[in-house]
Amino acid sequence: MIISTIYGFGNVSIAYAQMSYAGMFWYIIGGICFFFPCCLMMAEYGSAFNEAKGGIYSWLAGSIGEKLAFIGTFIWLASWVLWIVSSASRLWITLSALLFGRDTTQSWHIGSLGSTQLIGILAIIFVIVVTWLSSRGINGITKISSFGGAFMIIMNFIFIFASLITIVANHGVPAQPIDGIKTFFVSPNPSFQTPIAIISFVVYAIFAYAGMENLGGVTDSMKNPSKTFPKGLTIGAVLTIGSYVLMIVMTGFSVNYNQVIAKLSVNLGNVTYVVFHRLGYMMGVSLGLSHGVNLFLGDLFTRLIALAGLMGMLGAMFILVYTPIKSFIMGSNPDLWPARVTKLNRHGMPAFAMWVQAVIVSVIIFLVAFGGSAASSFYQILTDMGNVSTCAPYIFLVGAFPAFQRKDIPREFIAFKNRFWTMVLVWFVEIIVCLGIIFTCIQPILDHDYQTAFWTAIGPIFFGIVAWVLYDYASKHARA
Template sequence: MALNKKFTRAKLLIIIITTVFSFSSMSDAFFLKSYSAIPWFILCAIVYFFPYCIILSDLTSVYQDEKGGVYSWLKETNTEKVAFIATFLWYGSYFTWIISLVMKTWIPLSILIFGKDLTGSNQSVWHLSAIQWVGILSILLIIVMTLATFGGFRNISFFSVMSGRFMLFLVSVMFVGSLFLFIGHHGQFAEPLHVNNLFKSQGQFQTPIENLSFLLFGITAFGGLDTVSSLVNNTGELKRNFGKYLLVSGIVILSMYILGVIFWGAGINVQEFIHGPYHLGNLMYGLMGQLSLNITNLLGLSASAGAVLTTIFMRLTALTLFTAYISLLSILFFVPIRSLLESIRGMRGDNVTEERQKIQLKKALGLQAVFIALFVFVLSFQNQWAAALYNKLTIMTNISRSIPYLLVALSYPKFKQLYPTHPYLSFVNNKKVTYLLSGLVALAVFLGIVFSVYQKISVKQFVDASWLVSGPLLFSVVGYVFYKMIVKNPNKLA
């Protein structure tokens, strides 16, 4: 697909950075561990994020013209069966996440328009409850997003760049506000910054188990590389240096997380904040509200002026989160289903025209929209059976999403053996370093999986723990059944 000439390096960097970087994860980190989150972010970057950046850098340099994402990365280093099942697991986990995300999108929009979250209201309008209205609006959003993704990468890049600019603006507002408070308090951090505080949690997480769980949190905060890397074939001439952009973006993302935690501490004392009515669901709004309150107090503004400033901060946060959701939905609606479709084409040995591929993709996007809309409808109209099923699916796909990353990491050494003379964009050509990178990422993902199960067991949620473990097995069986259907009856899925 041809790109507009105005698609620049800067726009690609914005897409990569804002797909991975999360303002809410940065805020959560400060709330949970204050400055002691910084060493954990650095550790996660060393053992997972940067090694995975390098691995994907190499993969995208070789498969820069492929559309299959995970399938393309695994099909030559594993059997076709393994590559397809991994892609099916990857798609299934994102399908489940889309359902949740499309309904959550209305929370920031409600705050943006009305100044508060009305999605949980008990009031009814035209005999429909708030959750039912959320369902109806979500179905409309599904239709709009599906039509938008018919335009392919051009529309996805538009949403991503727009969201990225809002995100960078919000970060800038937070940085400037915190810096203003830092200067106004004569160079004193609201949350005292000492070397000891880098290694002792001052936030909500205090116990050894809670602190260890931050390793999993840190890995999750660096998620999204696989999704954005699956778009490499759409980036025109920039795909030749896509790996470099991944590495540059990785450095920027880690820097933003570290500086974000420090700047939050410059303007807000976490000890005063963690005892308020905040949780990870509303934390981002709470921190921005607290920042505006601290600025109001420093300037000695009137109550009405302070309320206006708080409204601006809160609605800017809501607008940023809303555009972030829209951007993420545009990517998730498009990339996973395209990868699954490409894996099916690969197994069938299809060699169809570009125009025919576009038609097939639109049909797949339309079918996907129907199934997502059906789930949203039964969930919003409070079908208890559907709600229970969805909750189980969510638990089951938590680990399923990690397994493709594990396979990609484990397959990396064999991939390097297949293409030993390729001019890789990364600096890794040493066999020992290749195995080290592979081992670090695989170990980090494996520990994340183990700890996910351990967390459930430690609080005696044995049923949920069993669903976590059985989820990948069940999805693998379903994926295997689809694989056999495609191999035996390829024409039925044409």
């Protein structure tokens, strides 16, 4: 479940498209300076609050109080709601690549419904089906998520195996030349040449590792969570960091940046399929196979990664349609909500709250699909707001850790024993996250894209204000 939630080959191809080999350095920095220490912190939280049903809400409330927990968790929940909106639509592109070897969704239509409207309706149906299945219990969620994670690991091995064949056949000569040590620090992408743009890539690295806190919402369903959760996070952290670095390096042996990536037809939405198609094609070329067989291998690899992406997306979707809303609703004071919101169904799931979330997601998808050009702008605004909002909750989670330690809550797993060095590490991680967020907001200003800059920066501020108002209203209503 950890691997299915966190790791994605799409993050590898995006890093390569943005930074080529240089992306490896930032993923290592992000892994060592952010992901690994955060995993250990989340493991301590999970060990201490192993019976808590509220996940990160319970962690924050038990450390820095209910109001800040409410605000931090609401920002976190909003970012994942926007992720569900995006993924429910993007899933059909993945399915198209699996069935046809390329994205054909632009030509999909039924009667008077164009491709955008049809994809919107399919996305809404998908959200409803996932919500219904997830509301029927945690066992189904774990099976789907575990299968998705296992399939992604298999695709990693296929990628490594095919890359090794290409490397050996080409006598170790990479398709993307390595021109000294600067290759691992300087991007060939003209959009990532300035120091601010390069540092803003930290947000991509953080997002590549985002999601480990979601598993905190299922610790109450784990066997021996005080030991299982820390062990799983530690193993998952090592595998995830190692996989990202290895995959970026191996991508360079089959994919030349200027010939394959630097094309107008290649974007962050389809670059994963472009990379895998090229890998299959180059493996055939390296083995001296015919052009037709090479193209067949390219199409085969495209379909395989599409299947892996589909399984991984399904696994992540089933986790994220449940754990964020559960952490937020079930972790908070029940007096803040109407009784039916916190009521569990016979499967032990907050079904009503999950269906409310499904309605909100469906309404947003409908507005985007049927709202014309104005809707496209609206969706872009949502995306911009979600980018930084995804990273902002870590400011709360990491910043609350010293307060959590001072509580001396009994826990079997303790990674940080020295209070002074813990504070140093906390400030270090906080600075990294904050710098990544700040430079992500500044970069559009330097490009004179003031609208994107505004909505990118306003995301966590807007969601934080909404949470503040909701909390004050709910607390007054509860007292009344």
